[in-house]
Amino acid sequence: MAELTVSVDAMGGDSGPGVVVAALARSAVRHPTVRFLLYGDEGQLRPLFARRSKLANKVEIRHSPEAVRMEDKPSQVLRRGRKTSMWHAVEALQKAEAQVAVSAGNTGALMAVSMFQLRTLDGIDRPAIAALWPTRRGQSVVLDVGANVECDAQQLVDFAIMGEAFARAILGLERPTVGLLNVGAEDMKGHDAVKGAAHILRDCNLPMEFRGFVEGDDIAEGTVDVVVTDGFTGNIALKTAEGTAKLVAGFLRAALRRSILGRVGAFIASGALNTLRRKLDPRAANGGIFLGLNGIVVKSHGGTDSVGFASALDMAIDMARADVMAKISNDRQALELASAPAAALGGALGA
Amino acid sequence: MAELTVSVDAMGGDSGPGVVVAALARSAVRHPTVRFLLYGDEGQLRPLFARRSKLANKVEIRHSPEAVRMEDKPSQVLRRGRKTSMWHAVEALQKAEAQVAVSAGNTGALMAVSMFQLRTLDGIDRPAIAALWPTRRGQSVVLDVGANVECDAQQLVDFAIMGEAFARAILGLERPTVGLLNVGAEDMKGHDAVKGAAHILRDCNLPMEFRGFVEGDDIAEGTVDVVVTDGFTGNIALKTAEGTAKLVAGFLRAALRRSILGRVGAFIASGALNTLRRKLDPRAANGGIFLGLNGIVVKSHGGTDSVGFASALDMAIDMARADVMAKISNDRQALELASAPAAALGGALGA
Numbered sequence: 206m207a208e209l210t211v212s213v214d215a216m217g218g219d220s221g222p223g224v225v226v227a228a229l230a231r232s233a234v235r236h237p238t239v240r241f242l243l244y245g246d247e248g249q250l251r252p253l254f255a256r257r258s259k260l261a262n263k264v265e266i267r268h269s270p271e272a273v274r275m276e277d278k279p280s281q282v283l284r285r286g287r288k289t290s291m292w293h294a295v296e297a298l299q300k301a302e303a304q305v306a307v308s309a310g311n312t313g314a315l316m317a318v319s320m321f322q323l324r325t326l327d328g329i330d331r332p333a334i335a336a337l338w339p340t341r342r343g344q345s346v347v348l349d350v351g352a353n354v355e356c357d358a359q360q361l362v363d364f365a366i367m368g369e370a371f372a373r374a375i376l377g378l379e380r381p382t383v384g385l386l387n388v389g390a391e392d393m394k395g396h397d398a399v400k401g402a403a404h405i406l407r408d409c410n411l412p413m414e415f416r417g418f419v420e421g422d423d424i425a426e427g428t429v430d431v432v433v434t435d436g437f438t439g440n441i442a443l444k445t446a447e448g449t450a451k452l453v454a455g456f457l458r459a460a461l462r463r464s465i466l467g468r469v470g471a472f473i474a475s476g477a478l479n480t481l482r483r484k485l486d487p488r489a490a491n492g493g494i495f496l497g498l499n500g501i502v503v504k505s506h507g508g509t510d511s512v513g514f515a516s517a518l519d520m521a522i523d524m525a526r527a528d529v530m531a532k533i534s535n536d537r538q539a540l541e542l543a544s545a546p547a548a549a550l551g552g553a554l555g556a
Numbered sequence: 557m558a559e560l561t562v563s564v565d566a567m568g569g570d571s572g573p574g575v576v577v578a579a580l581a582r583s584a585v586r587h588p589t590v591r592f593l594l595y596g597d598e599g600q601l602r603p604l605f606a607r608r609s610k611l612a613n614k615v616e617i618r619h620s621p622e623a624v625r626m627e628d629k630p631s632q633v634l635r636r637g638r639k640t641s642m643w644h645a646v647e648a649l650q651k652a653e654a655q656v657a658v659s660a661g662n663t664g665a666l667m668a669v670s671m672f673q674l675r676t677l678d679g680i681d682r683p684a685i686a687a688l689w690p691t692r693r694g695q696s697v698v699l700d701v702g703a704n705v706e707c708d709a710q711q712l713v714d715f716a717i718m719g720e721a722f723a724r725a726i727l728g729l730e731r732p733t734v735g736l737l738n739v740g741a742e743d744m745k746g747h748d749a750v751k752g753a754a755h756i757l758r759d760c761n762l763p764m765e766f767r768g769f770v771e772g773d774d775i776a777e778g779t780v781d782v783v784v785t786d787g788f789t790g791n792i793a794l795k796t797a798e799g800t801a802k803l804v805a806g807f808l809r810a811a812l813r814r815s816i817l818g819r820v821g822a823f824i825a826s827g828a829l830n831t832l833r834r835k836l837d838p839r840a841a842n843g844g845i846f847l848g849l850n851g852i853v854v855k856s857h858g859g860t861d862s863v864g865f866a867s868a869l870d871m872a873i874d875m876a877r878a879d880v881m882a883k884i885s886n887d888r889q890a891l892e893l894a895s896a897p898a899a900a901l902g903g904a905l906g907a
Contacts, residue, residue, distance in 0.1 A: 276742075339803070340803070341803055341806060354739060354745075354746060354747045386792060388705060388788055391627075393629065394705075395705060395788070396705045396706050396788060420791075420792070420795050421791065421793065421794065421796035421797075421799060422795040422802070423799070424796055424799060425796070425800050425802065425803040426799060426803075436739070437746070437789065438788065438789050438792055440772065441739065441772040441789055442792055443772065444771050444773040445775055445793045445796050445797050445800075446772075446796050446800040447772070447773050448772060448773030448775060448776035449796075449800040449801055449804075451773070451776065452690070452692055452776040453800075453805070454804070456832055457808065457832055460828040460831045460832040461825055463828060464827060464828055466824050466825060466827055466828070467825045467827065468825075469824050469825070470820075470821040470824035470826070470828065470829075471821060471825055472821070473817050473821035474817060474818045474822055475821070476815060476817055477811040477812045477815055477817070477818030477822075481807055481811040484807050484811070
């Protein structure tokens with residue numbers, strides 16, 4: 206009997222189901238007690254298992270010939286996409302056949318399909334996408350990195366709660382620190398949503414280590430464990446950081462290649478430089494986690510390879526084991542209770 | 557007779573006027589025909605020139621004992637800051653005694669003082685702060701990096717016009733390409749302001765190479781020469797990039813130090829690694845340029861040293877020579893003319 210089951214959309218990424226199956230092979234070695242439901246075109250999938258008989262025992266292929274394309278609008282997928290591999294992969298959660306779903310498909314469609322089938326957790330308006338971010342002190346959680354382009358104060362507060370629960374579950378921290386991303390640390394800085402969220406988080410009675418505002422450079426510094434922002438800013442910050450890391454690595458390569466001494470030094474230090482390369486490998490932290498739903502969905506980067514997709518599977522498995530959802534639900538209810546007297550008081554004063 | 561005059565706030569930075577005077581010495585060597593007006597506390601400034609008699613000939617000290625502090629609110633400075641060195645440095649532009657002003661002081665106060673005294677260019681609602689950003693292909697202009705936390709579509713369009721004129725002047729490009737920073741390249745992505753701005757820029761008849769939406773990783777890639785965004789997102793992207801570059805450099809140092817071969821290799825390749833260090837030196841691109849005013853104001857980073865402040869002076873001098881303002885004014889008027897028939901038509905249809 207399997208410890209847990211992961212449902213996988215085989216048709217989601219840019220590079221086709223071959224990458225997904227190769228990733229399953231990697232992940233199955235690391236997690237021998239996990240079982241996989243694989244949704245996709247059986248005709249394409251079967252041959253990929255021809256030489257993987259061990260893996261085949263752990264994977265159940267479920268024929269799902271249609272696929273969501275990258276250019277499909279979320280609304281189209283909700284109307285006409287119920288036979289797609291993405292739809293079925295999420296449906297497996299709703300039917301309790303799997304504990305976590307992974308797809309490398311169209312992010313907007315995956316979010317729409319997940320919200321439609323799984324619904325949000327009690328008290329959570331909108332789910333967020335969380336990312337694990339390498340920092341000087343280890344890893345931090347950053348959310349939202351792309352689900353909600355506009356957010357009000359209460360949504361940012363919800364993201365703080367979800368991110369904090371996630372950090373406890375995945376990073377194993379007892380009391381993760383939380384900060385709101387802003388353009389300055391002073392109270393007067395920023396727009397209404399961040400100021401309002403800071404106000405709520407400071408005054409609520411949640412047992413949360415809220416540290417106020419943090420700035421862009423605090424993310425890599427690891428100043429706080431959880432960085433909360435709207436999906437527009439978070440997505441741009443994440444991609445800007447990826448682009449910068451790639452640029453610096455490129456500058457390093459170019460500088461070392463330009464001279465003979467540079468090449469000799471690089472050869473001698475190649476072990477150290479390979480350590481650096483592994484550390485900067487964007488595939489190692491591949492996977493955005495959808496938080497705030499009645500079910501765990503992990504989005505892999507669309508253009509990743511089998512190493513990256515396997516990282517997304519690993520993250521999904523960690524999530525399923527850590528019971529993040531129960532932690533989020535508890536905190537959200539505690540906030541309701543904590544703010545209820547204030548709301549009642551407001552009502553009384555208004556009457 | 558001096559070719560041009562730069563007014564300098566000596567009391568602005570975190571590290572005091574010593575850094576500013578040392579920076580003047582560097583810049584004066586590079587720009588022998590430039591003259592400086594230096595505003596600050598004469599008692600502190602005079603001794604700094606004791607051993608710099610050559611420099612003293614090019615610098616006119618103007619006693620200005622009060623200083624704007626980092627924690628002062630812009631509104632306070634407008635009410636009570638008229639005797640500060642910052643106020644006087646900007647006033648020199650308004651009185652046409654200098655062609656460009658440089659300060660390392662409080663950004664919000666400097667923007668307020670500049671707007672109050674210089675006023676915005678005809679047709680420009682709000683000024684923006686532009687930054688030069690190192691990319692794989694050279695340098696790009698990114699704006700706004702902090703003046704306006706919320707922007708509507710028309711403001712983003714104004715930023716595109718200002719940034720394009722700036723890129724022509726400073727980067728020497730004949731037809732700089734322009735992109736709007738967004739969370740995806742597709743038309744449907746993003747919030748109303750970016751979608752609206754894209755619509756205006758696509759349909760207006762400005763001779764601008766508008767390339768639509770770009771994403772966070774496109775900045776370092778150099779996909780376009782001018783990246784346009786609101787001041788909230790731009791500030792966070794800039795600081796996130798700075799933090800990431802610092803993080804990667806730290807990872808490199810740590811990786812090389814960890815083993816003997818790493819250290820030997822680093823020693824042999826030290827020339828190449830120093831090239832990299834210079835390339836990543838944040839002081840080399842120090843200086844945010846206030847665009848959209850009747851005068852050029854350059855903001856140096858508050859915590860910089862004399863090398864960084866000298867970079868800001870260099871940028872200011874380049875700006876003054878390039879006559880950026882005239883270019884912005886011309887384009888803004890062209891846009892008014894191009895959109896005038898459409899507005900008239902809208903009026904007629906509404907009537």
